[in-house]
Amino acid sequence: MKDFKYDPDDLIAALATPWAESALAVIRTTGPDCISAAARIFSPSDKLDQAAGNSIVYGYISDGEVKLDEVTAAVYRAPRSYTGQESVEFFVHGSLPGIRKILELLFRSGFREASPGEFTFRAFLNQKMDLTRAEAVQEIISAKSNQAQSLALNRLSGSIENSINTIKSEVTDLLASVEIQLDYPEDEAEMPDVEAGETKPIVGKIDRLLSTYRAGKIYQEGVRVVLAGKTNAGKSSLFNLFLKEDRSIVSDIHGTTRDYLESWISIGGIPVRLFDTAGLREADHPIEAEGIRRSNEIIDNAHVILYVADAQEGITADLEAFMSAYKEDSRCLYVWNKIDKAATAAPDGFIKVSALTAEGFAELEEAIKTVVFRDHYVPGNEPVIDSMRQKKLLEEAREALNRYSQALLDGMPMDMAAVELTDALNALGEITGEVTSADVLERMFSNFCVGK
Numbered sequence: 001m002k003d004f005k006y007d008p009d010d011l012i013a014a015l016a017t018p019w020a021e022s023a024l025a026v027i028r029t030t031g032p033d034c035i036s037a038a039a040r041i042f043s044p045s046d047k048l049d050q051a052a053g054n055s056i057v058y059g060y061i062s063d064g065e066v067k068l069d070e071v072t073a074a075v076y077r078a079p080r081s082y083t084g085q086e087s088v089e090f091f092v093h094g095s096l097p098g099i100r101k102i103l104e105l106l107f108r109s110g111f112r113e114a115s116p117g118e119f120t121f122r123a124f125l126n127q128k129m130d131l132t133r134a135e136a137v138q139e140i141i142s143a144k145s146n147q148a149q150s151l152a153l154n155r156l157s158g159s160i161e162n163s164i165n166t167i168k169s170e171v172t173d174l175l176a177s178v179e180i181q182l183d184y185p186e187d188e189a190e191m192p193d194v195e196a197g198e199t200k201p202i203v204g205k206i207d208r209l210l211s212t213y214r215a216g217k218i219y220q221e222g223v224r225v226v227l228a229g230k231t232n233a234g235k236s237s238l239f240n241l242f243l244k245e246d247r248s249i250v251s252d253i254h255g256t257t258r259d260y261l262e263s264w265i266s267i268g269g270i271p272v273r274l275f276d277t278a279g280l281r282e283a284d285h286p287i288e289a290e291g292i293r294r295s296n297e298i299i300d301n302a303h304v305i306l307y308v309a310d311a312q313e314g315i316t317a318d319l320e321a322f323m324s325a326y327k328e329d330s331r332c333l334y335v336w337n338k339i340d341k342a343a344t345a346a347p348d349g350f351i352k353v354s355a356l357t358a359e360g361f362a363e364l365e366e367a368i369k370t371v372v373f374r375d376h377y378v379p380g381n382e383p384v385i386d387s388m389r390q391k392k393l394l395e396e397a398r399e400a401l402n403r404y405s406q407a408l409l410d411g412m413p414m415d416m417a418a419v420e421l422t423d424a425l426n427a428l429g430e431i432t433g434e435v436t437s438a439d440v441l442e443r444m445f446s447n448f449c450v451g452k
């Protein structure tokens with residue numbers, strides 16, 4: 001959305017599927033009179049031009065007499081479409097030269113290339129969805145776990161919009177009662193009991209929604225978990241066990257892993273970026289030393305550190321040194337690996353596992369989840385917010401409500417205090433997009449995929 005003297009009546013087109021060879025590709029078009037514009041490059045032209053809304057038409061995309069591809073076209077008549085405008089989707093063969101030819105033809109035939117998120121932007125402009133749903137569209141696409149995708153789908157179905165609307169109507173009621181009191185100050189019977197405390201239940205609802213933010217982020221973006229520890233402790237063996245794949249080289253030679261490895265896995269629905277690192281020891285070899293430097297860097301940036309100790313070795317000086325260095329660090333979990341051959345009993349608080357037999361693995365996964373969600377709300381059926389934008393606006397609304405309460409307590413005149421309620425309503429209205437500025441929209445939609 002670069003141009004904010006925005007013309008919602010341009011005909012736009014974009015490839016909605018990846019630029020890659022594939023079975024099928026989808027080319028999306030929309031705009032007023034989109035169907036007749038698309039029909040001009042379709043044969044038989046009339047068939048598309050006359051097609052009923054929500055129907056599929058078979059034919060060819062033709063550049064004059066030249067057939068470019070055999071396709072099907074889905075026809076949507078306004079307002080029954082994703083964007084609310086006439087739309088045509090071409091399902092074409094997934095050939096790169098074919099796709100290119102068709103797009104070039106569209107761009108010569110009155111369509112311009114859609115910007116990122118422009119279809120969804122039009123859906124928003126035509127009131128097909130509020131901003132929380134529009135944000136959810138991209139969140140669904142970028143979801144990295146089952147859970148993240150489900151939570152985003154709830155948002156697309158309006159879970160956030162509904163919660164915000166509930167909160168908004170409560171603030172509106174409060175404002176209305178304040179206004180009655182301002183209009184009829186002497187009419188005791190009509191006068192509702194407006195007290196500072198009345199914002200409490202509303203603030204409570206906002207707090208509840210805000211408390212889901214970190215959980216939402218965790219599910220959407222995932223967390224970094226690192227396997228760290230002395231050489232030969234079994235980090236790479238555990239890495240492979242998490243991946244269920246023989247990815248990292250395992251051997252009994254100390255210092256086997258030099259370059260770190262990483263992979264996305266899912267632990268209980270949380271997307272986890274798991275790192276296998278070079279074992280920590282005094283290294284003579286400069287390459288191994290560089291590997292260890294990188295291990296430490298990854299440890300610094302991790303959400304969870306799995307320090308793997310070798311149960312066969314028992315408690316070593318390295319382990320004690322690490323534990324004292326990370327004493328205050330709540331990101332650490334201590335893993336007592338090789339319990340199938342354990343010489344010594346596990347120290348208190350260590351998670352006992354065997355990378356060889358997978359014993360204790362479920363407990364290890366549980367422990368990771370506990371660290372990730374420590375002090376944080378774990379989502380049930382409630383809406384979970386995932387957008388920094390929404391979080392900031394909820395905080396603004398909460399601040400305004402708190403200022404209102406404080407103003408009343410301070411004995412400020414009611415009409416002045418009521419301004420705070422209007423501020424709260426504005427912040428809430430910005431969440432759903434009733435009140436918005438062009439640059440907010442631009443920032444939001446520019447993160448979208450082209451064709452979405």
Ligand SMILES: Nc1nc2c(c(=O)[nH]1)N(C=O)[C@@H](CNc1ccc(C(=O)N[C@@H](CCC(=O)O)C(=O)O)cc1)CN2
Nearest residue numbers: 026028054074076079080081082083084089128137452
């Ligand atoms: N072919 C195709 N598949 C798709 C999409 C699409 O745009 N095209 N979607 C894109 O994200 C998702 C589905 N979302 C959609 C949302 C609304 C409408 C739509 O036509 N809405 C009309 C009619 C509703 C009805 O018939 O009940 C409307 O809201 O008025 C279509 C798809 C995923 N699959």
Ligand SMILES: Nc1nc2c(ncn2[C@@H]2O[C@H](COP(=O)(O)OP(=O)(O)OP(=O)(O)O)[C@@H](O)[C@H]2O)c(=O)[nH]1
Nearest residue numbers: 232233234235236237251255256257279338355356
């Ligand atoms: N018995 C037993 N052996 C294990 C277990 N886990 C790892 N091993 C063995 O321990 C040796 C070292 O395992 P790795 O996974 O390569 O250890 P690492 O921590 O990645 O070592 P570096 O890459 O050198 O830092 C290998 O011979 C593994 O087969 C276990 O749970 N039980």
Ligand SMILES: [Mg+2]
Nearest residue numbers: 235236256257
């Ligand atoms: Mg290794």
